[in-house]
Amino acid sequence: MDTRRLASLRAVVRRTLPIVDFICSGNCSELTVRIRVARNASSNVCLRSEIYRVVGFLGDRTLLGSVEWRNSRSPPLLRSNEIHVWRSHLAVDAFSQSLLHSYLNEEENERAARFRFDCDRTRFMTARGTLRALLAQYLCRHPGDLQFVFGSEGKPALAPDSAGEAVGFNLTHSQDMAVFAFGRDRNIGVDVERTRSDVDCEIIARHYFSAREMRSLARLPRHRRVEGFFLCWTRKEAYIKACGGGLQIPLDSFDVNMEPGVPAHFLGGVDPSWRINSFRAGSDYPVALVYDGRPPVDFQFYTLNRNSGWLL
Numbered sequence: 255m256d257t258r259r260l261a262s263l264r265a266v267v268r269r270t271l272p273i274v275d276f277i278c279s280g281n282c283s284e285l286t287v288r289i290r291v292a293r294n295a296s297s298n299v300c301l302r303s304e305i306y307r308v309v310g311f312l313g314d315r316t317l318l319g320s321v322e323w324r325n326s327r328s329p330p331l332l333r334s335n336e337i338h339v340w341r342s343h344l345a346v347d348a349f350s351q352s353l354l355h356s357y358l359n360e361e362e363n364e365r366a367a368r369f370r371f372d373c374d375r376t377r378f379m380t381a382r383g384t385l386r387a388l389l390a391q392y393l394c395r396h397p398g399d400l401q402f403v404f405g406s407e408g409k410p411a412l413a414p415d416s417a418g419e420a421v422g423f424n425l426t427h428s429q430d431m432a433v434f435a436f437g438r439d440r441n442i443g444v445d446v447e448r449t450r451s452d453v454d455c456e457i458i459a460r461h462y463f464s465a466r467e468m469r470s471l472a473r474l475p476r477h478r479r480v481e482g483f484f485l486c487w488t489r490k491e492a493y494i495k496a497c498g499g500g501l502q503i504p505l506d507s508f509d510v511n512m513e514p515g516v517p518a519h520f521l522g523g524v525d526p527s528w529r530i531n532s533f534r535a536g537s538d539y540p541v542a543l544v545y546d547g548r549p550p551v552d553f554q555f556y557t558l559n560r561n562s563g564w565l566l
């Protein structure tokens with residue numbers, strides 16, 4: 255295991271857990287990390303001595319299974335080696351809602367008017383307004399002044415005159431949970447889905463998963479299949495979204511893994527420049543993030559805090 259990779263892994267784990275010991279074993283393709291964790295972040299005494307197998311490490315792809323979502327008290331700087339991920343609830347108070355909705359342009363309002371259900375309309379408007387508010391912070395612009403352009407399959411990007419220093423982004427929502435990802439000079443795709451047990455995952459998987467993924471799903475213990483299904487689904491969607499694709503990318507042309515607790519990785523069919531991570535925005539909300547560009551990448555995770563005053 256090369257020491258630079260090990261140091262970056264250690265840094266990621268240390269940000270996530272109050273670690274007392276960090277013991278590594280493994281080889282260059284997979285690393286098992288056993289750590290001893292203190293009971294609380296301020297303690298440097300190991301009060302709990304269980305050994306955890308927390309993080310897998312495949313090449314330079316790090317699993318961020320458990321992430322620390324922080325509140326940001328001031329607008330963060332987006333450095334070129336960083337990806338910022340924000341999670342936000344779309345059910346907001348009336349004041350925030352009307353402010354966020356006021357950022358939308360005519361085209362976005364027309365799209366909103368076409369939604370059949372009020373809840374879908376409101377979620378779209380709040381997500382789009384939040385996207386504008388976050389981008390405006392990174393670009394030091396007014397949210398309402400930003401212009402978007404759309405790829406052939408509908409992927410939004412900043413119009414050249416809005417972009418300043420090219421900020422790549424993507425967003426996703428499921429029910430009232432929205433997740434936004436930002437990075438400089440990168441293609442990014444993000445997908446969140448609420449894990450639901452009322453879906454017949456094996457029937458749906460037959461339509462969307464590759465043969466290899468179907469075999470992986472069948473190998474999972476029955477009680478892990480719903481979880482595995484949503485891990486696979488979000489990973490496939492995030493890759494398609496990173497490419498700016500849609501239905502024209504055959505879903506069986508690439509494979510992802512889906513075993514709960516195993517680091518997200520591609521099993522085949524994608525260019526090696528793509529990287530993938532998986533984490534949770536809430537206990538029932540698995541998220542997958544796919545991106546390209548220069549490694550190493552430092553991830554920052556933020557929960558949108560509307561009380562912090564700088565966003566709205």
Ligand SMILES: CC(C)(COP(=O)(O)OP(=O)(O)OC[C@H]1O[C@@H](n2cnc3c(N)ncnc32)[C@H](O)[C@@H]1OP(=O)(O)O)[C@@H](O)C(=O)NCCC(=O)NCCS
Nearest residue numbers: 407408409425426427445462487490491495498499500501
């Ligand atoms: C376009 C598509 C990728 C959107 O995914 P989704 O799960 O329905 O919706 P999400 O909430 O994750 O993302 C929606 C946001 O992604 C962005 N987006 C839209 N089209 C996009 C595209 N082609 N690529 C990347 N991002 C896109 C938009 O910002 C959109 O937000 P908006 O609706 O508020 O404008 C999806 O509908 C699609 O075409 N999938 C094809 C592949 C497929 O069938 N997968 C099945 C599961 S394996």
